[in-house]
Amino acid sequence: MRKVEAHNRGILFLALDTYGRVGGIQRFNRRVVAALAEISGDRGWRRPVMHIMRDVDADIPEVASAAIRAFGSRRLDFIVRSAAASRNCSILFLGHINLLPVGLICKLAAPRIKLVLFVHGDEVWDDPAYRRMRFYEPLMARALNRIASVSAFTANRMRKAFALPAETFRLFPNAVDRIDRQPGKSVRNILTVARLDRHDRGKNIDALIKAVALLKHRNVKCVLQVVGEGPLKRELASLARELAVEDRVEFLGRVSDAGLAGIYAQASLFAMPSSKEGFGIVFLEAWLHGLPVICGTEDAAAEIVREGIDGFAVNPRDIETLARKMAMLLAQPGMAAAMGEAGAEKVRSGYLMEHFKGNLEKIIAELP
Structure with a gap:
């Protein structure tokens, strides 16, 4: 009392x-x-x-x-x-x-x-x-x-x-909040959403660009879409040009909530092999949109991603493995969809x- x-x-x-x-x-x-x-x-x-x-x-x-x-x-x-x-x-x-x-x-x-x-x-x-x-x-x-x-x-x-x-x-x-998922058709887009401030290098978007370069060399068709704005954008765009994948990396800047929902609807997977996530709310958001995820192994995101069930955890320095996991999800849309739904159910039951x-x-x- x-x-x-x-x-x-x-x-x-x-x-x-x-x-x-x-x-x-x-x-x-x-x-x-x-x-x-x-x-x-x-x-x-x-x-x-x-x-x-x-x-x-x-x-x-x-x-x-x-x-x-x-x-x-x-x-x-x-x-x-x-x-x-x-x-x-x-x-x-x-x-x-x-x-x-x-x-x-x-x-x-x-x-x-x-x-x-x-x-x-x-x-x-x-x-x-x-x-x-x-x-x-x-x-x-x-x-x-x-x-x-x-x-x-x-x-x-x-x-x-x-x-x-x-x-x-x-x-x-x-x-996160419940959403009404937009219908969409995947066009082999790999999506990442992050602020691009200078202190956000630990998001390791550069690793994704390097992995896309490997996929291009192996004739795997895909486009990396980067949603976010900040000083790192110029540096990352320069890396894409250096690796000759500027045609496969799209910097979309800041977008509205409605615009982001549409971008999620057109994606095949979400990837952010970060080493600085204290939790990883972006992965919850991706799961709600039905996407499998790829996170890093060096921060808290690996706590919520179930390996091989709703996503993969990859060391951000291991570009070869990162590219291989991305290619696997692109090549097997049925498996990717099942992993995305497993993640969505996890969010609905606890987050x-x-x-x-x-x-x-x-x-x-x-x-x-």
């Missing part, structure tokens, strides 16, 4: 940019906002309070079931008002490791509040290629009641880097919004 009464005081969620930018963490944050609002409404709790550090007021949608406030450049105001709000809440969710110091300030203002941190991937790997662990973070992280990690891979890397006990972590996978909400409810229920 005491736990219910404490929770009834309310929930606070602190996040970085959430509605003002497009990206995996931003979509995750929006899903957290929606799930917390539903959970609070279902249980008769007060409306959850959401403080978004970097968004501005114009970014915020009208959500009657949640009190959302954007702070833009007013960082001190964000900290002060979050600390004040924490005094009327029993649970504080932190959307990013960068908000850990603010969480500790809130803990000082409300010593009985429970702290939960969401972690997504390379921001907690202590990898200099992406983000170094701050010297103060391991000590601060010991104040957390739970760390909700999108994958076991990310949880294990953070646990070792931060020297944290395993019992602090809970697996909290990402999710939709209702599962995301249920997993969040479990974390809330077990907080001490």
